[in-house]
Amino acid sequence: EAGVAQSPRYKIIEKRQSVAFWCNPISGHATLYWYQQILGQGPKLLIQFQNNGVVDDSQLPKDRFSAERLKGVDSTLKIQPAKLEDSAVYLCASSLTGESTGELFFGEGSRLTVL
Amino acid sequence: AQSVTQPDIHITVSEGASLELRCNYSYGATPYLFWYVQSPGQGLQLLLKYFSGDTLVQGIKGFEAEFKRSQSSFNLRKPSVHWSDAAEYFCAVSGLAGNMLTFGGGTRLMVKP
Numbered sequence: 174e175a176g177v178a179q180s181p182r183y184k185i186i187e188k189r190q191s192v193a194f195w196c197n198p199i200s201g202h203a204t205l206y207w208y209q210q211i212l213g214q215g216p217k218l219l220i221q222f223q224n225n226g227v228v229d230d231s232q233l234p235k236d237r238f239s240a241e242r243l244k245g246v247d248s249t250l251k252i253q254p255a256k257l258e259d260s261a262v263y264l265c266a267s268s269l270t271g272e273s274t275g276e277l278f279f280g281e282g283s284r285l286t287v288l
Numbered sequence: 289a290q291s292v293t294q295p296d297i298h299i300t301v302s303e304g305a306s307l308e309l310r311c312n313y314s315y316g317a318t319p320y321l322f323w324y325v326q327s328p329g330q331g332l333q334l335l336l337k338y339f340s341g342d343t344l345v346q347g348i349k350g351f352e353a354e355f356k357r358s359q360s361s362f363n364l365r366k367p368s369v370h371w372s373d374a375a376e377y378f379c380a381v382s383g384l385a386g387n388m389l390t391f392g393g394g395t396r397l398m399v400k401p
Contacts, residue, residue: 176331177331213393213394214351214393214394215292215378215380215392215393215394216378216389216391217388218388218389221388229388256298264331264332264383266332274360275332276337277332277334277389278331279329279331279332279333280331281329282331282333
C-alpha cells in the first residue's frame, strides 16, 4: 500500500516569496491534515479536510496561508508571503473516516527554510 | 482546551536498559491517547493507542504504555532498548478517534552502546 506522498521534500526561499506544498493521501482516506512542525516542537494542526470540505482551520494563519483539496483527493498548502517564522517541516497526514482506528498516516514532510 | 506535556526533552539510555518516557495530558472528557515515533528524515509512525478498556496497551516494536486516569498520564515503556530505538517520541491526545490530535513537544531518545 502506497503511503502519503509529499513534495517537495526541501524548499529554500527568501522572506516575502511564495511557496506551495503538495500532498497525495493514501487511497480511500477521506480525511486529510496539514501539520506544521517547528524545530524542537511537536506538530501543530493547521487544517483538516473531510473530503473536499474544511473541518477545522482555526490555527491556520489565513492572512498568508491557504490550503485546498479540490476533488477530495490531493491537497496543496500555500504560503504567501513567507516569513522567517514559517521555517518548519510541513507534514501531511491522512486517515479513514467513520469507524476510525484513530491512526493517522503521515508523509515524510516538506522542510521549508525561509531566509 | 486539550494539551500534552512531555517533561523530558532529552533522554539517554544504554542499550539493553529499560526505558520510560513520561506523558501528561489535560482533557475534559475521556481522552484518546497515542504515542508516535519519528525517526530522522521519516514521517511519524504510530506506536500504540488507547481508546478504552485495558489500561495497559501493547504496541509495535516491543513498546507498551499505561493509562492512569488519576494521574492524567500515559507513559511509554520498553523493557530493553535497542540502538534502533533512537528517535523522537511524541505523545498525543484527541477527543475523537484520531482526529484533531494535539501533540506534546516530544522527547528525543539517544541510545548509548
